[in-house]
Ligand SMILES: Nc1nc2c(ncn2[C@@H]2O[C@H](COP(=O)(O)OP(=O)(O)OP(=O)(O)O)[C@@H](O)[C@H]2O)c(=O)[nH]1
């Protein structure tokens with residue numbers, strides 16, 4: 487079966503690229519492509535590049551390139567950008583019997599792990615892209631095929647593999663006025679959440695995506711936890727409590743000037759406003775105002791989420807492999 491895919495994103499651009507791959511790719515080019523200059527050879531030459539036209543009427547001026555001849559012939563068509571030109575060529579390819587595929591399904595089969603490609607395209611940080619590139623080059627695939635595979639080490643790296651595209655879900659909670667929003671803003675680097683001296687400022691859950699040492703994290707700022715008769719605030723508190731239950735990590739912020747008891751089930755506690763009252767021994771002191779302790783807080787968040795980090799080039803169970811390993 488001969489397949490085709492649009493390799494460039496939808497929208498308007500100077501050029502768009504389609505790939506056609508399969509047994510009919512070259513016969514199709516011979517049937518429909520009108521080369522400028524000398525005729526095409528009966529069989530494709532690897533890396534041959536030709537200018538010509540494709541499509542009904544005058545057609546579009548395109549460049550056809552042979553990017554692979556084995557195991558399947560793959561031809562790239564570089565046409566003018568813009569949705570209608572792309573659509574015209576898609577209709578032509580379908581009329582010629584090609585089936586539309588995803589771009590990674592027609593990717594050049596050069597022995598690498600092409601299942602990684604859609605994840606690589608969605609990687610939110612450079613660090614995650616680099617881990618995925620290692621897997622694309624076969625780190626995970628080779629590891630599981632080798633007789634001496636270290637399953638325990640792979641299992642330790644499943645949390646990393648599960649969050650190469652999907653960010654970690656970190657929820658920031660605490661009593662009203664503790665400084666939750668101020669801490670989230672300090673991490674985000676801009677005033678994402680409203681901060682005021684009024685207790686009960688934040689109502690809705692406020693989300694921001696950040697990279698912490700290359701680890702993708704979605705931070706959620708929440709309403710301060712307290713009993714309240716204000717229905718709007720109460721709904722905020724209800725949401726905050728529900729979010730705690732689904733979080734990968736709950737960061738509990740204490741108001742250092744008025745520390746309340748910490749509820750059960752909290753992994754990471756920070757003592758905020760350490761610029762006013764120093765944290766007692768054993769507690770992480772932070773000041774959202776001066777920035778003191780924020781770097782340490784970030785390090786602790788990453789160390790809690792990903793206690794084991796992969797070495798360069800190491801196998802990491804990406805995508806569905808992690809879930810399979812956890813079940814095994
Ligand atoms: N001195 C000092 N003041 C802070 C610090 N962090 C926050 N504040 C102040 O404390 C007040 C409350 O800060 P917010 O960040 O709005 O607190 P919150 O926990 O989000 O409060 P709610 O949204 O009402 O639950 C504001 O006046 C802040 O400027 C800090 O580290 N040091």
Ligand SMILES: [Mg+2]
Pocket residue numbers: 666667668679680681687688707708709710
């Ligand atoms: Mg707030």
